[in-house]
Structure formats: C-alpha cells, structure tokens
Amino acid sequence: MKLLRELLFPTIAVIAAFLVGALLILAIGDSPVQAYKLLIGSALSWPDGIGYTLFYATPLIFTGLAVLVAFRCGLLNIGAEGQLYVAAFAAAWVGITFANRSAWILLPLCFLAPILAGGLWGAIPGVLKARFGSHEVINTIMLNFIAVALVSYFTQYHYRTPGDPIMETSEIGGGAHIARLGKFIPGMPERIPLNLAFILALVCCVLVYLFLWRTKWGYELRATGSNPSAAEYGGISIRKQIIVAMTISGALAGMVGINEVLGYRYRYYDGFSDNYGYTGIAVALLGRNHPVGVVLAALLFGVLQRGGIHVDGFSEHVTKDIVQVLQGIIILFVACEAFFRGSFGRFGLLRRSKV
Template identity: 80%
Template sequence: MFFPVVAVLAAFLVGGVFILAIGESPLQTYSLLIGSALWWPDGIGYTLFLATPLIFTGLAVSVAFRAGLLNIGAEGQLYVAAFATAWVGIVFANLPAAVLVPLCCTAAVAAGAMWGAIPGILKARFGSHEVINTIMLNFIAVAFVSYLTQYHYRTPGDAILETAPIGANAHIPRLARFIPGFPERIPLNVAFLLALVCCALVYFFLWHTKWGYELRATGSNPSAAEYGGISIRRQIVLAMAISGGLAGMVGINEVLGYRHRYYDGFSDNYGFTGIAVALLGRNHPVGVVLAALLFAVLTRGGVPVDAFTQHVTKDIVQILQATIILFVAAEALFREGLRRWVKF
C-alpha cells in the first residue's frame, strides 16, 4: 500500500510542476479536479461509470500478469467484444430480455476471450512474444471492427461511424432506477455491479481454486510449475483467454448499458489505462478497484479543469496517469531513496 500511495503523490507533484510552468495554480486545479469528480450526484455517478471499464481492463491485465504475461491487448479485445455484443443485440433483437441480455454478455466474454487467446496460442505454440502480438492485434482489431461497422452494420445515411441500435430488450438498466434521487441522465448501470462481482470471482479463482493456483504457479516460477506437472502452454492460453474475456466485458457496459450500439473508436484508451490500473493495484482485485476509482476521478475531473481554468487542459490527466505508471514501475527509485533516508 505504501509505495503506490507514494507514487501517486509523486506524480501529483510532477503534474504540479507542469501546471506551475504554465502559470496556473496546482492547488486550485487539483481541488477543482478532485472536488468535481466527487460531487453528488453527477460527479460520483460519472466517476463510477468511468471506473467500470477500468475495473474490467485492470482485472484483465492482472490475471495475465499473475501468469507471467503482459497483456497490452486489452484495447483490441474490448473492441472486438463490444462489436460482438452489438452484433448479437442487433441480429437477435426480437428475443425476450431474459434470453437476449445473457446472450449478449456471453458474446462479449467469448469474443474478448477468443481475441485474447490468439496471442496466447501464438506464444504457447511458436514462442512468439505476447507483447508484440497483442500490440499488432490491437491495430488489426480496430481496423477489422471499423470495416464491419462501415461496410455492413451502419445505418444507411448515418454520418457517424456507428452501428444500428441494438434491440430494446438487450438494454440493461441504469442504476438511477434503484437509487432514489439519482438522476436518470447518469449512464452508471448494472455493469458496474457486474465489475465488482468479477473482482470477487477473480479473487476466488486466483486464490481459492486449483486452476488459479496453477496459473499463479506458472507466473511465479514456470520451470518449477512444469516440473510439478502443470502444462505451461495450457496455462498461457487459459490466462490470455480469461484476460481477454474480462476485457471484453467492457462491451457490456458500453453497448448494453450506455450507447446501445457499437460506436467506432469509443474506447478512451481503456485497455492501456488498464495496465496502469493493474500496476498501481498490485494485480490484486481490491487494488484494481481502488486504482480504477483513482483513474476515473482523474478522467472525470479533467472535464471541468478543461472548462474552468484559463490554460490547463484535460491533457493534465494523461500526464498524471503516465507519471503514476512511471513511478510505480520504477519503484526501486523510492526504495533506494527510503533506504538512504533511513540510514541517516
């Protein structure tokens, strides 16, 4: 807990230097940023809504990481999955909600898992590095899905690159329906609850099942795991598929809960922010939720910062995010610093 907090504080310091450099007040900017993101109900509502995809991608990266794999491909996985979700919602629009919603969710998970499994298979079978392959598959996914949208599923005459709407039976309810006084305009929906359930499931899977144990064993010491009778190759494919499936659930939030269609280029770098979320959350489900909330606060708070300060744009959010990742990744920096300080 200690080093991630130090990393976040250090990142805010660096961000403060940037803000000072252009002649604005860091304190004012930060209080605007954080204050507006936690304001009831819109601030909190949107923050939780923005946290939802980050919890999914953060979990996705964490599971892969526990198996010793770096999944840079969550971005591509969630694009393919979101399209698949919309596709099912369009094609089977007439099915009753009780069938259609689970079907759409299954499509999201299956498509994400499939796209995630590809680099897993490539690594298991040919030994090619998952980092390069996931990067390449991100671009392929974006191009492929944009092709399908543009040429096959766009409403004729629509100027925006998006598919036709999904059937009304595939919509999942917004949380406003269950919380008195919570305005309906806030897109926070039951996918957020699903994300929390997934955290619990991932925790249970990793630490309380045989499969999860094998997956972690593969990550912490592959040769010992192999010696113990675990098939590394199978674990690699399995971990990447689970990871992709989790990333794919972003499609549930986006398509079933929010836009009710596939919208080309919808992802605000969720897949890449997921790496930051996993890293900051120490690849633990609880840490992932906390980190996702932090990044959601930054994203949400960036909007008023953009509007109500003279010169600070919402790009400060990216600067903060990137600096947090750098500091968490280079943790040795603080460890050495601490050691030196304690010696005195």
C-alpha cells in the first residue's frame, strides 16, 4: 500500500501532462491519438524501440541516483553533468593510454577510472562545503563549465586522431569494450547500443537502496539530510557526511562514462551528453528520490526521448519539442505537489508516507 501511495502522485502528474500535451497537439492541428501512438509505439517496438529506450534510460538512472544520494544528505548536486564529462574522458584516457594491455588489466582499469574521476570531481564541492561552507549549488554549476572546457581542450589538442574533423578522441583498446546486450538476447541485433552498463545501473539501484536504508553509514547520511543539528548532536560528523555523499554522488554520475565510452562509442565524443546531468535532477524529483522511482522515471524519459524523434519526423506539424513540453509539465506538476496534497490530503489519498 505504501509503495502504491508513493507511485500515485507521479502517475497522476504524468497522466495530467499527457492530457495537457494532447490539448497542445490539438491546437497545433494534429491528432493527439496519432502523435501519442507514434511516440509510444516507436518507443516500445521490438527490438529497436525497446533497445534504444533502455539505452537512453541508462545514463538517466545513473544521474538520477547521483542526485538522489546527494539529496538524501540535504545537498543539491547540479554538477552531475560536469562529473560525467570528466568521468567519460577519464575512461577514454585510460583506454587509450593502456590500449595494448590484456583485457584482464585494461577492463578493470577502464571500469574504475570513470568512477574515481567522477567521485573526485564530485568531492571537490563536497570538501569546499564541508571546509569553507561555500554553497554546493554554486560550486557544482561552476565546476560543470570547467569540466566541459577542460576535457574539450584535451580532446582537441592532445587526444584527437590527426585529420579527424569530428571532436572525438581516438578509439580505446579492444580489451576495454563491454558486451552489448544483443549478444545475450536473441532477436536483438548487436548494433543497438544497449550494453551491460544497463545491468550495472540496475545493480547500482539495489546497492544504493541497501546502502541508504540498510546500513549504518546510510542512516548517518540520511540523518544529516533530514536534520543536521540533530545528527550532529547524535555524534555524526556532518562534514564527513557531506564529503561522502558528494563523492558517492559524483561516482554514480561518473558511471555514465562506462555506458558511453566502454559500451557505446568506444571513445570520448565531445558533446555526447544530452544534458543527462540536468535531466537527472528531474528524474530524481519524479522518482520521489527513491531508487525504484528513479528507474521508473528514467524509463519514462527514455520512452519520451526515443519516441520524440519519430514524432518529429512522421507527424505533420508536431516537432520533437513536444517531448520537452511533456517533461516540463510533468516536473511542474510534481513540483507543486504540496499544493495538491493540501486539497487531496483530507481524503487520505495522498497522505505522505514515511520513507
């Protein structure tokens, strides 16, 4: 029952957004039924639709989890974007530098590099906040710009194949490629970039859940988030919690690099991220800062991204911006939750459960 109640509100928000979106599509002069058929039909078709939907959802699960962990500690990590850029480049750098080693050495190195790099990049604002009290929102945003500029510089001047007009590094060693799921699933061609990182994302969800709700460290972290003064009184070092939370958050965001570099392009490609870091905030918000919710929200956003292309191409007037409109309305509805809870609350329908 508790889970149902948690799911109820985001579901209402999604349905309401689709209804408002339908009105907009009508106003533009297309049939909402046709447009939504295109949107959902193309996103759930086999194998391309489902493959790409899950592939698009993968980075959003990681960044959603990253935002979630920081949020549970009372921090807003806007820096997932920068963390995943640094991490993806780190993965590519290790993959290129040690390209000739055997897969047994190369793969673990390439696997750890983005996690460490993302964690380090996330720890910077954590340390700044813990040591000097400077606000993590400002610092993470500014570090995003630094991260993007830094990796662009290295890509452009040091790691690009000479003569390649595209801003990308050369390819990483073959040993570091991780398998695409098409290898294991009959009927799914291997060209679909859905890879083992998706499984890793699901594993991370379980781990984050266990860590936050089943361990002492997770308890300390959440205690800091819900009431820092009380937590400190209880003997928890808030400074340590802030740094730990930001490091874990950054490491989770960094795992996007595994999906992108080890599983998809096998190189660092400048501008690869479609605002994954920022969309992660929306995913965490819609997922009610719970790992299960994050997975569901990421899947929904994956559906929208996959379907958006087809709506753009094969409807008469609707463009892919309808996806952004839908996302925006969903967030709007979720964000004014308190307002709705007030009026629905008296029926006991949407009473906030204690998570």
